[in-house]
Amino acid sequence: MKKILLIGVALVCAGLGLSAETVDYQAILARIDAQTNFQTEDLSMSVTIVTDKPGKDRSVTKAKLFRRDRDKKFLILIDQPDAQKGEGYLQVNDNLKFYDPNTRIFSHTSLKEKFSDSQADNDDFNSSKMATDYKVVSGEEGKIGKFEVYILTLESTNDKVTYPMEKIWVTRDKNLVLKAEDYSLSKRLMRTNLYTNYQLVKGRYIPLSMLLVDNLNIGQKSQMSMADVNIGNIPDKVFTEAYVEQVSK
Secondary structure, rough: OHHHHHHHHHHHHHHHOOOHHHHHHHHHHHHOOOOOOOOOEEEEEEEEEEEEEOOOEEEEEEEEEEHHHHHHHHEEEEEHHHHHHEEEEEOOOOOOEEEEEEOOEEEEEEEOOOOOOOOHHHHHHHHOHHHHHEEEEEEEEEEEOOOOEEEEOOOOOOOOOOOOEEEEEEEOOOEEEEEEEEEEEOOEEEEEEEEEEEEEOOEEEEEEEEEEOOOOOOEEEEEEEEEEEEEEOHHHHOHHHHHHHHHOO
């Protein structure tokens, strides 16, 4: 009788499309963070953002990014275009400041603001904190192209995030984000992000190419590319206002 009951349960589960193995979706968010963050070493790279807007000339922004994930610090120094050369964004903990080399003044800004009039947000340059910033409200299996993925719907756990709701497509084998949709609190689609290339560096995955599409303003998009990735120790002085002022002269 016990054997018959077990068979019956298995048949019911199969009929409902249920899996005997329960996937821990919240643990997947933690693995995404762990695979893209560097807690024992610093990260630096070059960033190029090509932005297209209907009726306007294509704009190209080039910058250098320095990141120290363990201390929640990053610095972005803009090198091109010439009109913005020397501008910088310095974050220490949750305090982000923008430096204008013309006025030589630091002013407070937000991670939620757009970076250099592109589709990138300032927070896109930060370390990943998905496991603490979001909770998974639903998950399912699917495919994107040739990749087997988990499709996860997320809601924010705090008001510091740029987008209170997200939907992500994550590879089942390595838990790499291939696609993300950013939503407002009213569930309006704001932005779609496609991650087209990753590089494995010292056991961590760095996204080298991202397409950021504005879903509110049709035709507006930014292609963000990373290069010259380096993992190693960055001098403490780099994450200071004095350094930003010095290199921006």
